Amino acid sequence: MNNTNIIDPLSVDPVVFGFEDDQLKVLLLKREEHKNQDLWAIPGGFIKYDEDIDKAAERILEERTGVNVFMKQLGAFGAVDRFPERRVITIAYYALVKPGNYQLTLEKGDCDIQWVNVYDLPDLLFDHKKIIEHALRSLRIRIRIEPIGFNLLPTAFPLLALQRLYEAILNTTFDKSNFRRKILKMGILEESNKKQEGVAHRSARLFHFNKEKYGEMIKKGFNFEM
Amino acid sequence: MNNTNIIDPLSVDPVVFGFEDDQLKVLLLKREEHKNQDLWAIPGGFIKYDEDIDKAAERILEERTGVNVFMKQLGAFGAVDRFPERRVITIAYYALVKPGNYQLTLEKGDCDIQWVNVYDLPDLLFDHKKIIEHALRSLRIRIRIEPIGFNLLPTAFPLLALQRLYEAILNTTFDKSNFRRKILKMGILEESNKKQEGVAHRSARLFHFNKEKYGEMIKKGFNFEM
Numbered sequence: 171m172n173n174t175n176i177i178d179p180l181s182v183d184p185v186v187f188g189f190e191d192d193q194l195k196v197l198l199l200k201r202e203e204h205k206n207q208d209l210w211a212i213p214g215g216f217i218k219y220d221e222d223i224d225k226a227a228e229r230i231l232e233e234r235t236g237v238n239v240f241m242k243q244l245g246a247f248g249a250v251d252r253f254p255e256r257r258v259i260t261i262a263y264y265a266l267v268k269p270g271n272y273q274l275t276l277e278k279g280d281c282d283i284q285w286v287n288v289y290d291l292p293d294l295l296f297d298h299k300k301i302i303e304h305a306l307r308s309l310r311i312r313i314r315i316e317p318i319g320f321n322l323l324p325t326a327f328p329l330l331a332l333q334r335l336y337e338a339i340l341n342t343t344f345d346k347s348n349f350r351r352k353i354l355k356m357g358i359l360e361e362s363n364k365k366q367e368g369v370a371h372r373s374a375r376l377f378h379f380n381k382e383k384y385g386e387m388i389k390k391g392f393n394f395e396m
Numbered sequence: 397m398n399n400t401n402i403i404d405p406l407s408v409d410p411v412v413f414g415f416e417d418d419q420l421k422v423l424l425l426k427r428e429e430h431k432n433q434d435l436w437a438i439p440g441g442f443i444k445y446d447e448d449i450d451k452a453a454e455r456i457l458e459e460r461t462g463v464n465v466f467m468k469q470l471g472a473f474g475a476v477d478r479f480p481e482r483r484v485i486t487i488a489y490y491a492l493v494k495p496g497n498y499q500l501t502l503e504k505g506d507c508d509i510q511w512v513n514v515y516d517l518p519d520l521l522f523d524h525k526k527i528i529e530h531a532l533r534s535l536r537i538r539i540r541i542e543p544i545g546f547n548l549l550p551t552a553f554p555l556l557a558l559q560r561l562y563e564a565i566l567n568t569t570f571d572k573s574n575f576r577r578k579i580l581k582m583g584i585l586e587e588s589n590k591k592q593e594g595v596a597h598r599s600a601r602l603f604h605f606n607k608e609k610y611g612e613m614i615k616k617g618f619n620f621e622m
Contacts, residue, residue, distance in 0.1 A: 177405050180485060219483050223474030246472045246487045248449030257445050259406060261472045261485075314541065 176216035181260040182223060183214035183298070184231040184241055185305040188269035188285050189322050194338040195269065196302055197235060198292070200282035210286070211295040212302070214260060227263040235283060236275035241265040244305050252297045264305040268322045289341060306339075313339050317358055320379045326362050328374035329353065358384045402442040407486040408449060409440035409524070410457040410467055411531040414495035414511050415548050420564040421495065422517075422528055423461060426508035436512070437521040438528070440486060453489040461509060462501035467491040470531050478523045490531040494548045515567060532565075539565050543584055546605045552588050554600035555579065584610045 186197040198210040215230035217223055224243070232238045241263035248259040269285050276283055286292065288306060291299060312318050319335050333349045344352075353359065359377045366373040412423040424436040441456035443449055450469070458464045467489035474485040500509050512518065514532060517525060538544050545561050559575045570578075579585060585603045592599040 177483065177485070179403050180406060217474070217485075220476055222476055223472055223485060226474075243471050245469050246449055248443070248452075248487070250446055250448055257403065259403070259443075259449060259487075261474070311541070315537065 175218055175220075177219060178216070179257050179259060180217050181214050181258055182217060182227040182230055183212045183247075183260045183262045183301055184227050185212055185244065185262060185264040185302055186231065186235070186237055186239065186241075187264065187266045187288065187305070187309065189266065189319060189335055189338060190269045190285065192334045192338060194288045194341075195285040196288045196291075197237065197269075197274075198284055198286050198294075199234060199276075199280045200284075202279055202281045205281050208292045209295060210284075210292050210298075212262075212298045213280075213283075217261075223261055224263075227261070231263075234277045234280060235272075237267065237272045239265045239267055242308075244301070244308055247297055247301055247304075249297065254296075260301075262301045262305065264309065266309065266319050266322065309339055317356075317379060317384060326364055326376035326378050328366055328376055329359075330374060332377075356387070358387055401444050401446075403445060404442070405483050405485060406443050407440050407484055408443060408453040408456055409438045409473075409486045409488045409527055410453050411438055411470065411488060411490040411528055412457065412461070412463055412465065412467075413490065413492045413514065413531070413535065415492065415545060415561055415564060416495045416511065418560045418564060420514045420567075421511040422514045423463065423495075423500075424510055424512050424518075424520075425460060425502075425506045426510075428505055428507045431507050434518045435521060436510075436518050436524075438488075438524045439506075439509075443487075449487055450489075453487070457489075460503045460506060461498075463493065463498045465491045465493050468534075470527070470534055473523055473527055473530075475523065480522075486527075488527045488531065490535065492535065492545050492548065535565055543582075543605060543610060552590055552602035552604045554592055554602055555585075556600060558585075558603075582613070584613055 188195040188197060197213065199213045200210050213231055213234040215234065217226040221229070227241055228238065242265065244262040244264050246259055246261050250257065274283050288302065291302065309318065313336065319339070322335065323331055329350055332353060333344055333346065336349070337343055358380055360380050362376045362378050364376045366376060414421040414423060423439065425439045426436055439457055439460040441460065443452040447455070453467055454464065468491065470488040470490050472485055472487050476483065478484070495511050502509055514528065517528065535544065539562065545565070548561065549557055555576055556572070558579060559570055559572065562575070563569055584606055586606050588602045588604050590602045592602060
């Protein structure tokens with residue numbers, strides 16, 4: 171153990187998804203030692219002895235990227251050979267954010283940071299590709315039962331904006347009227363009396379998310395059927 | 397570290413739910429040191445250095461209880477003070493089984509093992525109550541999107557048997573015709589041409605689970621709306 175303040179065999183790996191320009195991206199770092207290679211990594215690190223694991227994930231993410239966000243735990247990855255030379259088990263976390271809300275920063279030891287299209291990943295360190303794939307799978311399950319990403323949209327938004335978010339996460343395209351029917355069936359959107367402004371094409375009706383109805387639906391159970 | 401073969405700050409905790417007599421139960425152990433107290437524990441243990449974490453969960457469960465079952469990872473529990481004296485982070489797993497399928501055994505150091513009603517838990521060690529509650533929450537989410545527990549029923553079963561399973565997991569009661577309508581809407585059950593035999597009351601139609609349709613539904617997304 172080099173540093174007695176950290177729990178040596180235990181790391182955290184925060185997977186931060188970003189939705190931007192109708193694309194689903196993921197925040198990746200490049201370490202100094204891989205400067206001239208196309209080899210990237212999730213911005214992970216080691217847990218301190220006196221630190222809750224959830225707090226460790228948030229601290230490490232912020233230290234290495236400047237992004238401060240609440241994350242959901244994905245789970246532990248603990249194959250015997252996942253880390254080189256010694257045994258390190260990692261606890262992965264994930265979040266979905268709007269990249270434009272954050273100013274990225276770099277810590278010493280890292281030389282590059284990028285929002286990378288999740289469907290066009292470069293080579294990744296260790297089992298980081300597997301971790302990102304698991305996080306994406308979990309995001310896709312959650313988007314069926316929770317209004318994931320509604321916080322990325324403005325308070326009132328046209329349904330097409332939401333459709334683009336669902337399409338990016340599920341890596342698919344929906345028929346506009348089908349999507350409209352399915353998403354309204356979830357029962358958590360309300361039509362506002364506002365219309366889109368300043369658009370060249372025919373302005374669309376705006377919707378907003380109803381938190382109260384969402385609370386009821388969570389108890390009752392709801393689903394976005396693809 | 398007393399034993400260099402184990403990863404000292406990392407344990408696994410397997411939560412095994414059992415469905416029996418229309419009740420949802422959980423498998424708990426009592427340690428020798430708590431012989432005269434009503435203090436129980438999840439049958440956990442420490443991961444070996446040369447062992448995948450999933451394998452560790454299965455090995456430890458089998459060693460301490462005799463139960464051999466594939467488990468799903470629930471996640472890591474890592475509050476700073478969850479374990480007394482030193483820092484131990486645990487990775488919890490869970491499964492749902494039919495208690496009658498297993499012969500329980502006890503390892504040295506444990507003095508009692510029981511299937512305990514999950515809605516009437518005794519005092520539990522550490523954060524084990526919280527872990528069981530999380531596992532139950534996860535089971536309830538999964539039962540909405542996957543046919544959990546169908547493997548606990550015979551190949552052909554009356555809908556009422558399935559209703560009892562859902563009621564036990566969700567800790568509720570359903571109206572018989574509502575449940576019938578909702579469960580059939582999932583689209584993964586098929587009516588067989590068999591009826592219940594050897595029952596005193598009017599014999600019910602038997603159903604079976606269609607794995608092929610389930611495969612299609614998994615892709616399409618499905619939901620049991622409560």
